[in-house]
Amino acid sequence: MLRIFDNTDTLLAALADFIVDSARKAIHKHGRFSFVLSGGSSPKKLYTLLASDAYRPKIDWTKVFFFFGDERYVPATHADSNYRMAQETLFTPLNITPGQVFRMNTDLAVDAAAEGYEQDIRGYFVEKPICFDFILLGLGDNSHTASLFPHTSVLHEKDALVKGLYIDEVKMNRITLTAPVINRGAIIAFLVYGAGKAEAVHHILEDGQNIDEYPAQLIHPEQGEVVWFLDEPASANLSAAVKKGN
Numbered sequence: 219m220l221r222i223f224d225n226t227d228t229l230l231a232a233l234a235d236f237i238v239d240s241a242r243k244a245i246h247k248h249g250r251f252s253f254v255l256s257g258g259s260s261p262k263k264l265y266t267l268l269a270s271d272a273y274r275p276k277i278d279w280t281k282v283f284f285f286f287g288d289e290r291y292v293p294a295t296h297a298d299s300n301y302r303m304a305q306e307t308l309f310t311p312l313n314i315t316p317g318q319v320f321r322m323n324t325d326l327a328v329d330a331a332a333e334g335y336e337q338d339i340r341g342y343f344v345e346k347p348i349c350f351d352f353i354l355l356g357l358g359d360n361s362h363t364a365s366l367f368p369h370t371s372v373l374h375e376k377d378a379l380v381k382g383l384y385i386d387e388v389k390m391n392r393i394t395l396t397a398p399v400i401n402r403g404a405i406i407a408f409l410v411y412g413a414g415k416a417e418a419v420h421h422i423l424e425d426g427q428n429i430d431e432y433p434a435q436l437i438h439p440e441q442g443e444v445v446w447f448l449d450e451p452a453s454a455n456l457s458a459a460v461k462k463g464n
């Protein structure tokens with residue numbers, strides 16, 4: 219499903235409302251809400267909105283458990299750390315306790331960090347099917363999502379839930395959830411805004427399948443739903459038929 223908004227503020231408010239609704243339903247159903255965060259720059263305003271006076275009272279934050287879709291292999295205090303961004307915009311303002319946050323541990327070697335995160339996920343879902351309640355994803359202008367970058371081996375991963383790998387395009391190690399675990403999610407929401415993303419959005423949603431070139435095409439939940447939250451500039455290259463079909 220596509221949801222296209224006139225401007226970023228209305229988009230972010232709609233997505234925040236969607237997260238509130240999803241969290242309440244999950245907490246009502248099974249007592250907790252597993253929320254996978256995206257990184258990069260796009261979600262900063264969303265996290266700030268969720269932690270604002272307007273949204274803070276709408277969710278029982280003590281029942282929310284945070285995971286990450288991917289992490290840059292830098293110390294947790296580094297300016298590029300996805301964990302640091304979430305800590306500053308969400309965890310600290312909302313008084314989230316350390317036990318509610320599962321971070322990809324970049325103090326470890328990259329493979330050990332990925333293996334440790336897989337164990338964390340399996341431990342959280344012990345004796346239950348692995349299924350995150352809500353997975354927030356971004357989209358790079360090269361069509362990557364999480365750290366599933368074009369032409370990388372992780373795109374063909376079938377077994378591991380988490381992988382660590384060197385990404386030549388950005389000259390750094392990354393740790394990422396794999397497509398198989400993302401696709402087990404109950405709700406997957408893409409947050410994409412700005413004209414710089416229009417070409418990638420077009421490739422993902424309208425081009426023929428070419429996973430190596432357009433990795434976000436890997437995201438097709440097995441049983442859950444996927445919702446694209448787009449602004450007008452990000453949706454500018456979509457055909458009227460695709461826009462109308464949403």
Ligand SMILES: O=C1O[C@H](COP(=O)(O)O)[C@@H](O)[C@H](O)[C@H]1O
Binds near residue numbers: 356358363364365
């Ligand atoms: O490197 C990353 O990029 C994508 C997109 O980020 P944005 O800055 O263009 O919003 C992001 O989804 C991912 O989590 C992040 O590590």
